[in-house]
Amino acid sequence: MVKIQSMTFGYGKRPLFEGLDLRLEPGTVFGLLGLNGAGKTSLLKLLAGALSPQSGSISVFDAEPRRREAAFLADTVFVPEDPWLPAIKPSAWLERYAVFRPAFNRKAFLELAHEFALDEDKLLTRYSYGQRKKFALAAALSSGSRLILLDEPTNGLDIPSKSQFRRALASSAEADRIIVVSTHQVRDLERLIDPAVIVHGGKILFSLGSEMMAARLGSGHVRELGPDVVYAEKDRVGYSVLLKRSSDNTGSGEIQTADLELVFNAAIAAPRRLEAALRGESLRPLDPADAAQAADAVRTADQAPSGAAKDYAEEASK
Amino acid sequence: MTNATLNKTFSFERLALLVRNRALEDFPSVAIVAGILAGINLLSILIAGKAVMNDPDGQSWIFAISLAGLILAGSAFKGMHDGRSGTDWLLLPATSLEKYAAALVSYLILLPVAAAIGATGLSAILSLIELIAGGQGGRILNPIQAFGVKGWIDFATGALVLAAGSATFRKRALIKTLGIVIVTVLVASGLLFVAFIGVRGIQGLPVPFVRMSDGGWNINGDMSMKASPALDVLLGIVRYAFVPLFALLYGYFRVAEKEARDEVQ
Numbered sequence: 251m252v253k254i255q256s257m258t259f260g261y262g263k264r265p266l267f268e269g270l271d272l273r274l275e276p277g278t279v280f281g282l283l284g285l286n287g288a289g290k291t292s293l294l295k296l297l298a299g300a301l302s303p304q305s306g307s308i309s310v311f312d313a314e315p316r317r318r319e320a321a322f323l324a325d326t327v328f329v330p331e332d333p334w335l336p337a338i339k340p341s342a343w344l345e346r347y348a349v350f351r352p353a354f355n356r357k358a359f360l361e362l363a364h365e366f367a368l369d370e371d372k373l374l375t376r377y378s379y380g381q382r383k384k385f386a387l388a389a390a391l392s393s394g395s396r397l398i399l400l401d402e403p404t405n406g407l408d409i410p411s412k413s414q415f416r417r418a419l420a421s422s423a424e425a426d427r428i429i430v431v432s433t434h435q436v437r438d439l440e441r442l443i444d445p446a447v448i449v450h451g452g453k454i455l456f457s458l459g460s461e462m463m464a465a466r467l468g469s470g471h472v473r474e475l476g477p478d479v480v481y482a483e484k485d486r487v488g489y490s491v492l493l494k495r496s497s498d499n500t501g502s503g504e505i506q507t508a509d510l511e512l513v514f515n516a517a518i519a520a521p522r523r524l525e526a527a528l529r530g531e532s533l534r535p536l537d538p539a540d541a542a543q544a545a546d547a548v549r550t551a552d553q554a555p556s557g558a559a560k561d562y563a564e565e566a567s568k
Numbered sequence: 569m570t571n572a573t574l575n576k577t578f579s580f581e582r583l584a585l586l587v588r589n590r591a592l593e594d595f596p597s598v599a600i601v602a603g604i605l606a607g608i609n610l611l612s613i614l615i616a617g618k619a620v621m622n623d624p625d626g627q628s629w630i631f632a633i634s635l636a637g638l639i640l641a642g643s644a645f646k647g648m649h650d651g652r653s654g655t656d657w658l659l660l661p662a663t664s665l666e667k668y669a670a671a672l673v674s675y676l677i678l679l680p681v682a683a684a685i686g687a688t689g690l691s692a693i694l695s696l697i698e699l700i701a702g703g704q705g706g707r708i709l710n711p712i713q714a715f716g717v718k719g720w721i722d723f724a725t726g727a728l729v730l731a732a733g734s735a736t737f738r739k740r741a742l743i744k745t746l747g748i749v750i751v752t753v754l755v756a757s758g759l760l761f762v763a764f765i766g767v768r769g770i771q772g773l774p775v776p777f778v779r780m781s782d783g784g785w786n787i788n789g790d791m792s793m794k795a796s797p798a799l800d801v802l803l804g805i806v807r808y809a810f811v812p813l814f815a816l817l818y819g820y821f822r823v824a825e826k827e828a829r830d831e832v833q
Contacts, residue, residue, distance in 0.1 A: 295828055
């Protein structure tokens with residue numbers, strides 16, 4: 251199990267996390283969602299032991315990552331967004347680096363490498379960005395580690411590779427393993443990640459399990475904003491909406507599984523509305539001006555994570 | 569490697585793997601340097617009938633080996649600071665102590681030994697070529713005699729200092745470390761000089777200093793011996809105990825405390 255308690259971390263004087271608490275149970279694929287600069291990569295690095303918290307504690311299967319003990323490092327694998335690989339061939343990489351991980355499954359690696367169509371006669375430094383990514387993902391999923399940390403794993407992958415990766419990830423999600431995936435491309439992985447952990451303003455804003463989301467939230471497309479709309483994004487013919495599920499979702503068209511991208515945007519722009527919807531409370535009807543303001547808040551928040559979105563969230567919840 | 573090995577605080581198996589990896593990584597550049605040296609010597613046989621590095625005391629070879637070792641030690645932890653490779657370096661499943669020890673074993677022991685063996689072989693081949701070419705066949709390198717224990721200790725001290733510099737500085741570690749060493753030596757010498765005058769007065773200065781003050785600049789290697797036995801002991805302690813020990817510990821703590829902050833995402 252991964253346990254973060256009252257953890258504070260920042261770069262220079264800027265705190266990124268203040269008193270962060272988080273608990274991750276084995277057997278799950280956690281989706282770490284957040285705006286640019288929210289600290290997703292830093293959080294993964296903190297869990298991997300590449301960074302040390304300024305205060306508080308992190309425990310990964312009873313080990314302290316900051317100590318970087320060999321057993322912990324072999325039990326954890328981190329794939330950065332742009333993986334670095336040495337100037338050697340895959341077979342040499344296996345001989346030189348995989349040997350540090352006793353649980354490394356060479357057969358699984360070779361199968362994945364074959365599935366990803368990785369060239370075994372090419373130097374790893376001559377691989378394209380996507381190929382490097384596939385190599386690093388194949389290595390991580392074959393590592394035998396109980397904690398797998400993947401930073402934007404689908405960035406740079408072509409469409410067939412994304413499907414292959416999803417299959418590989420699904421088959422790697424074992425009962426004793428924790429997989430944490432940080433991603434902007436929520437649609438690439440939304441059927442795999444459960445729960446979705448939303449990081450914003452230095453804390454965990456929401457941890458949303460798929461069952462809870464399925465029971466309380468839905469998505470749809472409407473021409474007019476009706477009741478139970480949590481968040482809406484205007485398009486040419488109406489609105490893509492995140493809805494609170496209720497017995498009388500009339501006039502909302504066909505309600506589908508909650509779109510994770512809308513859930514994320516709602517969490518950033520209108521966290522209290524989303525929280526109320528998850529609790530099953532009734533919502534103040536959303537008018538078109540509110541919807542436009544919320545969408546703007548998400549866009550602005552991307553540039554100033556704790557600015558506009560926070561203001562809008564407070565305003566909208568009044 | 570087994571799970572039992574994995575739980576050890578220090579594993580010689582992991583150390584051996586790390587040393588092997590370093591050797592494999594450094595081999596191409598060392599081989600290129602060896603090739604260049606061989607080429608220069610062959611050229612000198614062709615031009616002057618004599619291998620230029622096969623000098624009687626073998627100091628040319630020792631200089632080349634030391635220089636290569638010092639340069640490699642001075643960039644021993646370059647990968648650790650790199651924005652992209654650094655994270656991989658830190659998260660490779662081995663302890664910081666093993667990673668640090670692997671660099672020291674590689675550049676303080678393995679490289680000088682392997683390079684000395686290689687240089688002896690090369691020296692012998694060049695000598696043979698020289699003979700075949702009608703020359704006298706210069707002297708074959710005897711690395712033990714040429715290097716000696718004191719030579720190795722001096723080399724190891726320098727390598728330790730440069731490795732500590734490499735663990736500290738992200739860029740231009742070699743130049744920055746050399747700069748710090750030069751400034752430290754100059755400042756320490758100045759302070760020592762002032763302290764000496766304070767204790768003994770200008771008349772008490774050892775002969776080389778007096779000559780310096782007369783504008784003679786006749787400094788020789790025996791200065792510290794002539795200065796005072798106590799000063800000699802003090803300088804010996806600083807040079808052969810304090811400096812290596814400080815560099816050893818400082819370098820280790822820099823490695824152990826290193827974080828992947830160079831690439832903030």
